Amino acid sequence: MAKEFLRPEIYQRVRCLQCRQRMALEPGQKEVYCPSCGEGWVIVWLTEGIPHILRRIKPHYLPGKE
Amino acid sequence: MEQIAYIDLSSKRVSTKNIPDEMLQQYLGGRGINAYLLYNHTKKGLDPMSPENPLIIGAGLLGGHCVTASGRIHITGKSPDTGVYGDSNAGGYFAPELKYAGFQHLVVKGKADRPTYLWVHDGEIELKDASHLWGLDTYQTQLKIAEELGDPEVKTICIGPAGENLVSFACVRHWLKRTAGKSGMGCLMGSKQLKAIAARGTRGLAAKRPEKLLELTKKQYDYARSTKIFQIASRWSNFYAWVMSNEGERLSVRNFQHHYFPEGYGNIDIDIFMRDYSEKMLACFGCPMHCQHRYQIKTGPFAGLKGEGPEWMCQLFFCANLGNTRYDSALASMEACNRYGIDCSTYGALLGGLMHLWQEGIINEKDTGGLNLEWGNQQAMVEMVRQIVNREHLGGIVADGIVEAAKRIGKGSEQYLRTCGKGLHLEAGNVKMLRASALGFLTSNRGNDHLRGVVNLEFMNLPPKVLEDIFWRPVDPDQLSWQGKAWMAIWTQHLYSVSDATGLCRFWTKFFAPDMFGFDEPTEMINAVTGWDISREQLLEIGERIWNIERLFNVRDGLGRKHDMPPRLWVEPIKEGMYKGIGVDLDKYEKLLDEYYDLHGWDREGNPTAETLKRLNLEREPSHIL
Numbered sequence: 252m253a254k255e256f257l258r259p260e261i262y263q264r265v266r267c268l269q270c271r272q273r274m275a276l277e278p279g280q281k282e283v284y285c286p287s288c289g290e291g292w293v294i295v296w297l298t299e300g301i302p303h304i305l306r307r308i309k310p311h312y313l314p315g316k317e
Numbered sequence: 318m319e320q321i322a323y324i325d326l327s328s329k330r331v332s333t334k335n336i337p338d339e340m341l342q343q344y345l346g347g348r349g350i351n352a353y354l355l356y357n358h359t360k361k362g363l364d365p366m367s368p369e370n371p372l373i374i375g376a377g378l379l380g381g382h383c384v385t386a387s388g389r390i391h392i393t394g395k396s397p398d399t400g401v402y403g404d405s406n407a408g409g410y411f412a413p414e415l416k417y418a419g420f421q422h423l424v425v426k427g428k429a430d431r432p433t434y435l436w437v438h439d440g441e442i443e444l445k446d447a448s449h450l451w452g453l454d455t456y457q458t459q460l461k462i463a464e465e466l467g468d469p470e471v472k473t474i475c476i477g478p479a480g481e482n483l484v485s486f487a488c489v490r491h492w493l494k495r496t497a498g499k500s501g502m503g504c505l506m507g508s509k510q511l512k513a514i515a516a517r518g519t520r521g522l523a524a525k526r527p528e529k530l531l532e533l534t535k536k537q538y539d540y541a542r543s544t545k546i547f548q549i550a551s552r553w554s555n556f557y558a559w560v561m562s563n564e565g566e567r568l569s570v571r572n573f574q575h576h577y578f579p580e581g582y583g584n585i586d587i588d589i590f591m592r593d594y595s596e597k598m599l600a601c602f603g604c605p606m607h608c609q610h611r612y613q614i615k616t617g618p619f620a621g622l623k624g625e626g627p628e629w630m631c632q633l634f635f636c637a638n639l640g641n642t643r644y645d646s647a648l649a650s651m652e653a654c655n656r657y658g659i660d661c662s663t664y665g666a667l668l669g670g671l672m673h674l675w676q677e678g679i680i681n682e683k684d685t686g687g688l689n690l691e692w693g694n695q696q697a698m699v700e701m702v703r704q705i706v707n708r709e710h711l712g713g714i715v716a717d718g719i720v721e722a723a724k725r726i727g728k729g730s731e732q733y734l735r736t737c738g739k740g741l742h743l744e745a746g747n748v749k750m751l752r753a754s755a756l757g758f759l760t761s762n763r764g765n766d767h768l769r770g771v772v773n774l775e776f777m778n779l780p781p782k783v784l785e786d787i788f789w790r791p792v793d794p795d796q797l798s799w800q801g802k803a804w805m806a807i808w809t810q811h812l813y814s815v816s817d818a819t820g821l822c823r824f825w826t827k828f829f830a831p832d833m834f835g836f837d838e839p840t841e842m843i844n845a846v847t848g849w850d851i852s853r854e855q856l857l858e859i860g861e862r863i864w865n866i867e868r869l870f871n872v873r874d875g876l877g878r879k880h881d882m883p884p885r886l887w888v889e890p891i892k893e894g895m896y897k898g899i900g901v902d903l904d905k906y907e908k909l910l911d912e913y914y915d916l917h918g919w920d921r922e923g924n925p926t927a928e929t930l931k932r933l934n935l936e937r938e939p940s941h942i943l
Contacts, residue, residue: 268779290780295564296560297561307778307779307780
């Protein structure tokens with residue numbers, strides 16, 4: 252369904268929020284590292300074909316850092 | 318020249334006044350001038366239900382112009398729900414119509430001797446009898462008024478039976494879904510026996526730099542359409558975001574007992590809504606995003622029901638917060654709220670609290686008139702709306718608001734019927750681990766509220782350079798850090814103030830996504846419409862002025878630092894999941910609050926200092942210019 256209405260450059264892709272580089276994803280992929288700037292992103296799938304960036308990957312992101 | 322109309326329902330007198338350019342430059346319109354008017358037309362300690370409490374309606378400065386998504390209406394008054402500063406904002410087509418009829422603001426005072434509605438058209442305002450409309454729901458009222466006035470293009474805001482029966486969290490509604498929800502502005506209308514305001518205008522609006530305005534509108538429209546968030550929202554609305562909230566463990570599940578709702582997957586996914594319910598998408602004035610579903614329930618106990626919505630926050634309240642995994646019952650209860658005219662958000666929070674009381678054995682069938690309030694009970698979700706509006710059984714106890722409900726039920730029920738320091742309900746989101754958002758929520762002038770203070774960019778942990786470009790100065794990207802969060806909250810609160818004062822929809826701002834508007838785009842639009850040459854820094858200062866005059870209203874009534882403190886729930890550590898052990902550390906929060914007050918130029922109690930008032934040209938308030 253998503254393929255019908257999303258532009259091709261958006262379907263199954265996300266855009267790096269640091270350098271704006273578009274990145275193609277495999278279905279269900281949960282993390283991606285930007286080939287251009289190296290920044291890493293956690294991905295959620297809103298539905299089949301539509302990934303969305305949840306947040307940036309950061310090693311000390313989870314509890315312990317305060 | 319923009320105009321204000323003053324309507325006294327008691328004496329049936331109407332007068333008008335032009336708004337000087339100097340006032341527009343200081344407050345813009347919408348929420349800004351509304352805030353000025355409320356502060357100037359009220360005195361300390363005013364009873365929210367008294368006829369002296371003004372109901373103020375304001376269209377944004379850009380409303381009605383060729384500006385994308387700028388048709389929002391702002392409604393302000395002292396809140397019958399919380400007793401503090403109250404305001405609420407709705408989309409649709411009413412604000413542009415009001416401006417085409419010749420008015421940017423309406424100030425309604427007094428109390429009518431019988432049900433009344435206002436008919437605003439091409440520079441004139443008539444008070445008309447609404448006795449035959451009293452008792453009609455919000456849809457019937459709008460249809461009846463359009464029929465009576467002989468023009469299907471009449472745009473109306475109105476109350477339903479909830480406002481008439483003075484339910485404290487009654488809302489003001491326009492169309493099927495557009496709602497000024499929080500703060501009980503519908504209750505305020507009901508207390509004045511004002512059923513509706515209808516507007517129709519044929520006057521045009523002239524921009525000072527029309528070519529520039531067209532160029533900017535096209536540029537911003539093309540840009541927005543190229544973004545992914547636009548394409549998703551225009552097809553699905555914003556409630557695709559429940560997946561992000563769930564994966565980020567930012568939900569309230571069963572009244573904050575959990576923050577992750579796995580039962581939702583496969584039940585309340587967007588695919589299911591699109592397949593089984595959505596029929597088309599609708600838009601507000603001048604907005605190509607068309608983010609509103611029109612839906613129909615085709616099978617089951619609510620088959621045949623049609624409506625519009627829902628939005629993400631309502632989805633959270635009526636699904637995860639109530640332990641409900643069915644769309645049809647969530648839609649049916651929202652629809653009941655819409656027709657009766659009560660705020661979905663407050664109702665969802667209240668019902669979550671009541672179901673929690675049921676779980677704990679504090680209330681039972683004797684209290685509810687036989688209604689079973691177990692988590693996810695579909696019939697109860699709809700029936701309780703009716704009980705509240707008609708003040709039957711438990712509904713009669715809770716119709717005066719959550720704080721009052723906890724007092725009357727007693728037995729420790731305030732642990733489950735939760736509000737913030739300013740008396741507004743807690744939203745169905747978990748912000749214990751979001752420092753800027755928690756601060757933004759709690760310092761909001763109408764109370765704990767994502768529409769006034771959430772910093773949605775915070776939890777994305779964006780790279781430092783990206784955040785610095787957005788917020789104009791370095792801030793810590795880590796959501797758990799306390800560094801720079803006071804400025805993030807302030808910058809965002811002022812952006813939202815400006816957005817509400819111009820009439821611009823929040824979805825076109827950084828509320829929605831990092832790709833959307835900050836201060837630059839509204840600045841260009843304001844300059845093109847008005848012929849001014851203000852900078853984005855000056856626009857931020859206008860936002861600051863609006864925030865401060867709202868604050869002055871609360872300070873005058875004795876509110877201060879303790880009303881900006883977190884509720885006990887937020888201090889308690891999260892019990893499970895990836896944020897286990899995290900809560901709001903009170904010592905660190907106090908320091909953050911100090912930093913927030915310092916950046917504002919307020920003293921330690923949260924009172925704006927004399928220097929701050931002078932800097933913002935507020936030292937002579939109330940000045941009674943308008």
